[in-house]
Amino acid sequence: ALLGRLLAAYEENSVELVGAISRALAGGATDEVRRGAHALKSSSGNVGAERLFELCRTLEDAVRNRRLTQLPDLVRALQQEHGEVVEELRPWHRRRSA
Numbered sequence: 001a002l003l004g005r006l007l008a009a010y011e012e013n014s015v016e017l018v019g020a021i022s023r024a025l026a027g028g029a030t031d032e033v034r035r036g037a038h039a040l041k042s043s044s045g046n047v048g049a050e051r052l053f054e055l056c057r058t059l060e061d062a063v064r065n066r067r068l069t070q071l072p073d074l075v076r077a078l079q080q081e082h083g084e085v086v087e088e089l090r091p092w093h094r095r096r097s098a
Contacts, residue, residue: 007089010047014040018082021059025075033071034063037078049085052078 017040024032041056055078062070 010043011086025071030063034060052081052085055081
């Protein structure tokens with residue numbers, strides 16, 4: 001049951017972070033993009049979402065190195081991968097929470 005609750009919390013928090021990253025990008029707030037990617041990277045690593053972890057790392061690096069033209073494509077890839085992670089974890093954490 002604990003693992004199910006942890007995965008449910010990851011889903012909720014990660015959805016919020018992806019939304020914050022998307023809004024920050026739309027508003028040109030690149031430091032917020034980087035902070036959101038860092039937070040999502042940490043939590044994604046904790047649940048074993050390795051591709052999402054790497055995308056977050058790449059996004060952080062792109063902001064840090066001012067490769068801003070890459071950000072829209074990276075955020076789109078992050079959104080897609082996050083959706084896949086959530087779909088993969090959702091049935092698993094529902095079984096464990098029951």
